[in-house]
Amino acid sequence: MTRFWVGGYGSAMDGQAEGIGLLAGDADRQTSLAYRGAVTQTPSPSWLAQHPTLDVVYAALEADAGVQAFVRSGESSLQPLGEPVAVGDGVCHVAVAPRGDFVVASCYGDGRVVRIGVDPQGRLIADAVNKAAELRAALLGEPLEAAAPAGVAASASDPYAGARTAEGGERVSHAHAAAFLADGRIATTDLGFDLVRIWRHGAHGLILDHEVALPMGTGPRHMVVHPSGHLHVVTEYSCEVFTLAAGVDGTWAVVGSVLTSPIAEIGTDFPAELARSRDGQFVYTALRGSNTIAALRVRGAGESLEPFALADSGVDWPRHHLVHEGKMLVAGQRSDTVALLDLDERTGAPLGIRHRTVVPTPTHFLPVR
Incomplete structure (x- = not known):
C-alpha cells in the first residue's frame, strides 16, 4: 500500500494541520489516496526527513x-524520540547526513544554519555539541566562540552590501535548505542574500568552505543533486533554475541558468520545491501564483536544463511536490488539498490530474519506508 507522512502548518502558521499526517492508498486502488488523520500532535511540522537506516x-x-x-511505533504511527531541540527562528528545512550521524537545519527567520548530532538510536544530541565545544576550548585555551558552540554555523554576509530589496527594505539573511553533495560537502541556500554556501563537516560543526553568489534578487530556495554531481538550484524571486558544478580545484560555480518556463511571471509566480525523476532525465518545479508545474529536461551531462512543459498543478499554492512511481503528488497549502498527477513515461510531461483529496494545510510529503 502506498503511504506518505505529511507535514503541515498548524494554527500558529495560519493552518489547519494537527501534526504529522498520514496519506494512504488502498491496496487495490494505488492511485486513489485518502487522508487518514494526524499520527502525532505536533505544531507545524512543515518539513520531514527520513533517517537513512532507522x-x-x-x-x-x-x-x-x-x-x-520521531520513531516508528507501528505500521502507521509515530511517537516522539526525545524532546525537541531549539535551533532558530522559522526553521523550515532539515536534511539528514548520508551516514545518519547528524542533521542540518535551515532557519528562514534568522538565517541560521545549524548542525545537530544524532546518536546510534536516532536521537538528536545537540547538547553533546555544546559539551564538545566547551571541552575543546578549555583544552586548547581558545575562546569558546572559536569552537562553534551549539552547532550554529557561521552567519552569512550579504555579497551585495548596501543593496535593498525590491520593496526598498533592508536585505536579511534567510537560510532555506541544505543538500549533501557527492564529494562529502554540504550546500545550503540563503534566499535573502542570494547565496549558495558550501560547507565541510568538521568534528565540532560545519566549517564554511566557500560561497557562490547568484545574481542579486534571485532568491535561491531549494536544490536537487543530479546523479551527474551537478547541483540544480531553483530561485523564488527570478523564476530560474541555476546549475552549479565543482571545478578541478573543488570550487563550485554557476555553469548555466534557465527560466523555469518561458511564460513564468516574475513577481506573480514564486517557485517552491525542485524535484527530479528517478533517472535524472527531468526536473520539476511548482510555481505558486499561477499554480502550475513546470517541467524541464536535463541536457548534456547534467549541466544544462530546457523547459518543455507547463501544466495545472491541481491545487492552490503548490508548496511541495514529489515524484513517486511515475506519478506526482502536489501539496496545496492554501486549498487544503493534495493532487495526484500522471506523468508521461516517455516524455516526462505532466499529463493531467488523476485524483484530489482533502488534506489540512499540507506542506511536505515523505514516503513511509
Whole structure:
C-alpha cells in the first residue's frame, strides 16, 4: 500500500494541520489516496526527513523554532524520540547526513544554519555539541566562540552590501535548505542574500568552505543533486533554475541558468520545491501564483536544463511536490488539498490530474519506508 507522512502548518502558521499526517492508498486502488488523520500532535511540522537506516523521522517545527525526532511505533504511527531541540527562528528545512550521524537545519527567520548530532538510536544530541565545544576550548585555551558552540554555523554576509530589496527594505539573511553533495560537502541556500554556501563537516560543526553568489534578487530556495554531481538550484524571486558544478580545484560555480518556463511571471509566480525523476532525465518545479508545474529536461551531462512543459498543478499554492512511481503528488497549502498527477513515461510531461483529496494545510510529503 502506498503511504506518505505529511507535514503541515498548524494554527500558529495560519493552518489547519494537527501534526504529522498520514496519506494512504488502498491496496487495490494505488492511485486513489485518502487522508487518514494526524499520527502525532505536533505544531507545524512543515518539513520531514527520513533517517537513512532507522525508522526515525525528523520534523522541522517551523512555528516553534525547533527540530524533533520521531520513531516508528507501528505500521502507521509515530511517537516522539526525545524532546525537541531549539535551533532558530522559522526553521523550515532539515536534511539528514548520508551516514545518519547528524542533521542540518535551515532557519528562514534568522538565517541560521545549524548542525545537530544524532546518536546510534536516532536521537538528536545537540547538547553533546555544546559539551564538545566547551571541552575543546578549555583544552586548547581558545575562546569558546572559536569552537562553534551549539552547532550554529557561521552567519552569512550579504555579497551585495548596501543593496535593498525590491520593496526598498533592508536585505536579511534567510537560510532555506541544505543538500549533501557527492564529494562529502554540504550546500545550503540563503534566499535573502542570494547565496549558495558550501560547507565541510568538521568534528565540532560545519566549517564554511566557500560561497557562490547568484545574481542579486534571485532568491535561491531549494536544490536537487543530479546523479551527474551537478547541483540544480531553483530561485523564488527570478523564476530560474541555476546549475552549479565543482571545478578541478573543488570550487563550485554557476555553469548555466534557465527560466523555469518561458511564460513564468516574475513577481506573480514564486517557485517552491525542485524535484527530479528517478533517472535524472527531468526536473520539476511548482510555481505558486499561477499554480502550475513546470517541467524541464536535463541536457548534456547534467549541466544544462530546457523547459518543455507547463501544466495545472491541481491545487492552490503548490508548496511541495514529489515524484513517486511515475506519478506526482502536489501539496496545496492554501486549498487544503493534495493532487495526484500522471506523468508521461516517455516524455516526462505532466499529463493531467488523476485524483484530489482533502488534506489540512499540507506542506511536505515523505514516503513511509
